[in-house]
Amino acid sequence: MLGENFGVKKVQTINRRMFIIGAAKFVVFTGIIARLFSLQITENKKYLTLSDKNRLREWRLPPIRGEFLDYFGNIIAGNLKVYQLHVIPEEVEDFKYLMVRLKNILSISNNDFKKIIKQKNKQKSWETIIISKNLTWEQFTKVNYYLHDLVGAKPVLSVSRNYPFSENYTHVLGYVSEASEKDILNNKIIKKTHVPGLKVGKTGLEKTFENELIGTNGVQRYEVNAYGKRIRQLDHNDGLNGKTIKLTIDTEIQKLCSELLKDVAGSISVMDIYTGEIVAMQSSPSFDPNLFLFGINQDDWQLIRNNPLKPLVNKTLSGLYSPGSTFKPMVALSALENKIIDENFKVNCKGKIEMYGQTYHCWKKKGHGIVDLKSAMKQSCDTYFYEIARKLGVDRLKETSIKFGLGEKVLNETFSNEKKGLIPDTKWKKNNLGKGWVIGETLITGIGQGYTQTTPLQLCLMTAQLANGGFKIYPKIVAEDDGKTAEEIKFIMHENRKKLNNKDKRLKDAKSLLDLLNKEKHETLFKSSKNINLVRDAMFASTNEIRGTSYKSRIDNPKYQFAGKTGTSQVRRITKLDRELDLKTFEIPYNERDHALYIAFGPYKNPRYSLSIVIEHGGSGSSTAAPIAKKLFKLIIDRHELREKQSKQNDLEI
Amino acid sequence: MQYNSFNTQPTFFQKLKNFDYILLICILLLGLISALSMYSTDGGEILFHSKSHISKFLIFFTMMIFMSFLNIKFWHYFAYLFYVVVLFLLLWASLYGIKASGSQRWINLYFINLQPSELMKIAIIVCLAKYYHRIQLNKVNSFQTMFVALIILILPIILVITQPDLGTSILIALSGLVVIWLAGINIKYFIYSFIVLLISMPFAIAFLQPYQKLRILTFLNPDRDPLGAGYQIIQSKIAVGSGGLSGKGFLKGTQSYLEFLPEKHTDFIFTLFAEEHGFLGSLGLLLIYIIIIYRVLRIGAISRSYFAKLFCYGYGSAIFFYVTVNMSMVLGLLPIVGSPLPIMSYGGSSMLATMIGFAIAMSAKINNKQLIA
Incomplete structure (x- = not known):
């Protein structure tokens, strides 16, 4: 064989060099194992916490506001069960059809209808849209009657402020309405408790005793995916109701x-x-404070504001x-x-x-x-x-x-x-x-x-x-x-x-x-x-x-x-x-x-x-x-x- | 030219007996683990990815068995052709390839989208092994020899890096360089070129794509932009780290099934595995790769022909590179460059290339007494 010597030398070289590479490989593998060890064993706790932080989200529920009683224990500002209609667009097969049906059944005005569509386009598909904050009993039964045809629409029982004696207590109690940015900035407790749609006292005792009345949030814990979609509910804590306040008024x-x-x-x-x-x-x-609960409409507001007898002044x-x-x-x-x-x-x-x-x-x-x-x-x-x-x-x-x-x-x-x-x-x-x-x-x-x-x-x-x-x-x-x-x-x-x-x-x-x-x-x-x-x-x-x-x-x-x-x-x-x-x-x-x-x-x-x-x-x-x-x-x-x-x-x- | 008359062709049963069964079992084991991992990425259902991956594995594994029966001489004979064909495919991909996520690296073959750069990872080793097979040791360091070797190496790198695909070109370069080094090139040339590389680094960075620069910056400090470029590496580290000693359990990797993990089918499949099976599982997987590398290197050691030896040493080292680059990357030791984990990652071309490599190694084992003139 030609150049057998060279061949032997060539094989010796390659084997020697392979040995060197083998040693290098050993070092690199050791390095990778060390890295795995440090991540998975030494720093396991840190990364476990981070992973939980990734996947767990808490949803705070609106607290139940404390009530006002008169001297004899009658409720003068209470919490009324209201029927709302929620829709989660993701769960709806044909959103357009559903909306048109609902528009007819609830006789939603064109203006409100446009607002709902706007809101739908603004938010994620799994976020709830509140179609109606306060259904009348007739609307509620009507929706339930047609429910088989309204896939994705959810009639929901919710709680809302209610003033049973309407204008009799307006200047004493004041009224609640959705918290404004200013309310949130000025009150730490509101800031802590705030959830979208939270109503806070705007005037009167509702405002003065806000911190006692507001109560604490219930909490629902969910597992969420990388896009924030809720996957499943893990647990649920009820919040504490706000304090009941008794007045001296008859x-x-x-x-x-x-x-x-x-x-x-x-x-x-x-x-x-x-x-x-x-x-x-x-x-x-x-004036009737109940008008302010779901946002007062412009006509009512102008009527109150422009009254020469000044109903807004206590x-x-x-x-x-x-x-x-x-x-x-x-x-x-x-x-x-x-x-x-x-x-x-x-x-x-x-x-x-x-x-x-x-x-x-x-x-x-x-x-x-x-x-x-x-x-x-x-x-x-x-x-x-x-x-x-x-x-x-x-x-x-x-x-x-x-x-x-x-x-x-x-x-x-x-x-x-x-x-x-x-x-x-x-x-x-x-x-x-x-x-x-x-x-x-x-x-x-x-x-x-x-x-x-x-x-x-x-x-x-x-x-x-x-x-x-x-x-x-x-x-x-x-x-x-x-x-x-x-x-x-x-x-x-x-x-x-x-x-x-x-x-x-x-x-x-x-x-x-x-x-x-x-x-x-x-x-x-x-x-x-x-x-x-x-x-x-x-x-x-x-x-x-x-x-x-x-x-x-x-x-x-x-x-x-x-x-x-x-x-x-x-x-x-x-x-x-x-x-x-x-x-x-x-x-x-x-x-x-x-x-x-x-x-x-x-x-x-x-x-x-x-x-x-x-x-x-x-x-x-x-x-x-x-x-x-x-x-x-x-x-x-x-x-x-x-x-x-x-x-x-x-x-x-x- | 002489033909060794003692070297008669082994019979079919001898061939079967000569199979490296340990290597075969390890590959099968890897296939099984990858199938289970893919099942997990599909959220515990057999969906598109697991179906596709399992069928590709079975097809290419069978193909590998059949190709193992080819004589090692066949590979030697067609080595240059293989290289040239793959080079041509690379060129084709660059000109007429399918564009996806900002890079043009696939050729539509109707039954499969072929990624020629993956095949080049094998072709470069085969080609250089044949090239050095005939060259005597004293000529290895001659300018002419080195120049040709460099051309063989640089052509595909240029084509791949312009696709652009930094990860694959780095792996091709590493595979080629290790073969050149094994062939006996003087160490000083490596040192020289390393110095040149260091000097040219700032200029090279100027030529990098913006996303590649970003990846390097992100590697240096992943918290720089935790929701953007650093997201992948941070989430990957969280997944691996939260796995702990024994993992979160099969199908229970929250990071992956809640979709925090990016590219969990492909480059980050190890992350998913490490999250679900922990430190012990990762060690096990690493052990399988180490055995595979060891078996391939061992075939090189017992091969009589220089071509087979050089190929097996080269391929064994290449697998080592694939595995360590991928793992270092997902563990945050290297910047993110696209590099699949052999067999485990989803991707037909990578699987095909890996299986061809095993087929050649297996053929070398079966024909280890074979000398090539």
């Missing part, structure tokens, strides 16, 4: 309030004078009115407390007084003649109050008014739209208007006009604190756990008065004594309880004695008998011409008519409730507002026994 009284305010703009507040519980609080006109809390003559009890009390006058102080009313060239008129042109405190209050004599205001001065008047709850928020932060109002004094004018106080302003402040601005709820609180004998109470709208009964509060008040009387002997300066008592619950707001009684008696006379301004609205039955004070608040300055014309209310343009006010408490012998009524542009308090109180007090007193019973039961429940 639905029956609330309903009567809204009936009495029908067709007018105004508000009514009713308060328990011992517990501070708000028994009714209605602002009129109202007049009880954010309506600011000059108190008019309803302020007179404060003026009288302040003058008594500061020993400017006593019960026998008399003024001769000639229909007007003049001061520095300015004329200040009494509402009665002819004048009331010689009046004392009781008759001045009874007939609402302006001249008398001009006189005592002048002697008292605005600063001392403010001190008393603030103490009784004017010029401060009544429910603190419970309602974001509550207003403080304004009780002016000399300092306030200097700081805000940059001008010195004029004595004439003191006079008109003395009859509740001028700068003074109050909310109806403040007037109600003021009345309550007069009615309970001059003790501080803490108004509330939510029935609290540690709520004391009226009897307990009465006892505390009694003790406080005793303390005041005891210390009276030792301490001459009543002011430092008041400071002492400031820290206690239900502190005394007066220096002498005699003064409170004088004012209360004057208010009684105003309603129950002949020539009293609200004498026509009195109830003689002592069970229902109440004491009150009318008020007529001017919305503009009365000109000379007006006085000469002396027009009847209906002859004046609506926006220029006076507001009619009335404050009252009852039953007079053993008072328990106070109320305030404001009718915007209603004319005079005695003709428009006071008659409403008459109708209201009957129901309030009639329901008192029930309320007492319920109060005991509530204590047991809570």
Whole structure:
């Protein structure tokens, strides 16, 4: 064989080199095994977690919102089962056919139909389309009847907010609607809980107690594929329902309030004078909050928004009115407390007084003649109050008014739209208007006009604190756990008065004594309880004695008998011409008519409730507002026994 | 030329007896594992991929048995023709081939879409083995010899890289280079060319396709773009790593059946296997490949003819390259380049080429006493 030697050498070379390659292969295989070991054994946990993260997805379910109950446990904002129609396009054979059929059966409008088609094209084929958020019962049965023909359409039972008393609670509860981006940004809990379609409180208590009401999400865990499609459900956790919140409001009284305010703009507040519980609080006109649940339609919205009576404003809390003559009890009390006058102080009313060239008129042109405190209050004599205001001065008047709850928020932060109002004094004018106080302003402040601005709820609180004998109470709208009964509060008040009387002997300066008592619950707001009684008696006379301004609205039955004070608040300055014309209310343009006010408490012998009524542009308090109180007090007193019973039961429940 | 008269043709039964049964069993085992894996990629059903893969395996395996009976001289005789035909097919593919996912590498043969570059992986070894068979050792390092060898190697590489198919061209280059090295080329030429390669690397990168550059960047840092280019490698590592010691179980690989794994039928079939069968399963699979490589190399060792020896050494090394490049790639040790795992990955051309390689090796085993002039 030719070149055998070379051949042998060639074979030796190839074998040697193969051996080298073999060694290299061994190293490489070892490397691969080491890599496998590090991935699969050493770092197994890390990659197992990553793989689970890949395949597991949690779907959060909308939480079930807490309910609102009235004082008697009736649901006033609940959760209603609603029937919805869902379609998952992936499960539909012929989407177009199905949609056309549904369009006919549910009579979907062309606009909504287009929206659904748009949504279908936007989302993944396995994502649910909600064809209808709220099927009527008829639609629901119709869909079920044709279901065999509607492959892929799913009638679904869902939960939605519902306000069974529609417009009766609108301003108290507010309403819920789909969470906006702003809602989500501003509230961490909403952000945490948010799922598409989640409804959150937009106004009122629904908004204030959002965090308590919202509840927690249920969670469904699914295995998903790389494209996010759900493959199978792994487990399911129910969320916690939101907290149920019980209010102090009595639905029956609330309903009567809204009936009495029908067709007018105004508000009514009713308060328990011992517990501070708000028994009714209605602002009129109202609107149906249910309209907002599934997104309000443009026509309804424009109707509400453009209503000249302003249904969107909660007049009880954010309506600011000059108190008019309803302020007179404060003026009288302040003058008594500061020993400017006593019960026998008399003024001769000639229909007007003049001061520095300015004329200040009494509402009665002819004048009331010689009046004392009781008759001045009874007939609402302006001249008398001009006189005592002048002697008292605005600063001392403010001190008393603030103490009784004017010029401060009544429910603190419970309602974001509550207003403080304004009780002016000399300092306030200097700081805000940059001008010195004029004595004439003191006079008109003395009859509740001028700068003074109050909310109806403040007037109600003021009345309550007069009615309970001059003790501080803490108004509330939510029935609290540690709520004391009226009897307990009465006892505390009694003790406080005793303390005041005891210390009276030792301490001459009543002011430092008041400071002492400031820290206690239900502190005394007066220096002498005699003064409170004088004012209360004057208010009684105003309603129950002949020539009293609200004498026509009195109830003689002592069970229902109440004491009150009318008020007529001017919305503009009365000109000379007006006085000469002396027009009847209906002859004046609506926006220029006076507001009619009335404050009252009852039953007079053993008072328990106070109320305030404001009718915007209603004319005079005695003709428009006071008659409403008459109708209201009957129901309030009639329901008192029930309320007492319920109060005991509530204590047991809570 | 002399003909060795002692070398008579073995009879049919001798041929049967001479079969490398261990190699045969390993190939069958691999076929079975690949069929099961393909069944798993189809989500536990016999669908298109498993059906197609199993039938291709059976057809090509049978073909391999029959081709094993061909004398090794036949392969030697037709080696250049084989190379030229495949080269022509490559050219054809470049001109008239089917385009798919941005590259033109298939020829439509109506019953099969042939990928000539896969065949070239074998043809280059056969061709170079024949080339060096006749060349004496002292001539191996002559310029003329080296030049021709380089031409044989570079022509197909150019054709494949322009398809573009970086993975296959790298495997062709590695297969060719290992044969050239085994033939006895001086190590210094390898060192020289390695230096030249390093210097020319920046220029070469300039010529790379954008997607190829991206793959290299992604390899260097897969978290650079976890949803885009890095997605494959990240998901692959998650699948392998989550397999653990014994795997998630057959048909229970969540990464694969929830479709997080890309290309799980082809290049990433090992990922699926490693996820479902864990570290132990992967070691088992690797062991089968090691046995196959060892058997092929052993046939080379006992072959009397230089052609058979060089082919078997070359082919054994080539399988080693296929396996390690593919595994390193799915384990994140190398950038993603398209390279199938022999027998396991779905793909007819790759299967065909691999089976031809085994047929030649088997033929070398049967005719190991045969000398070729």
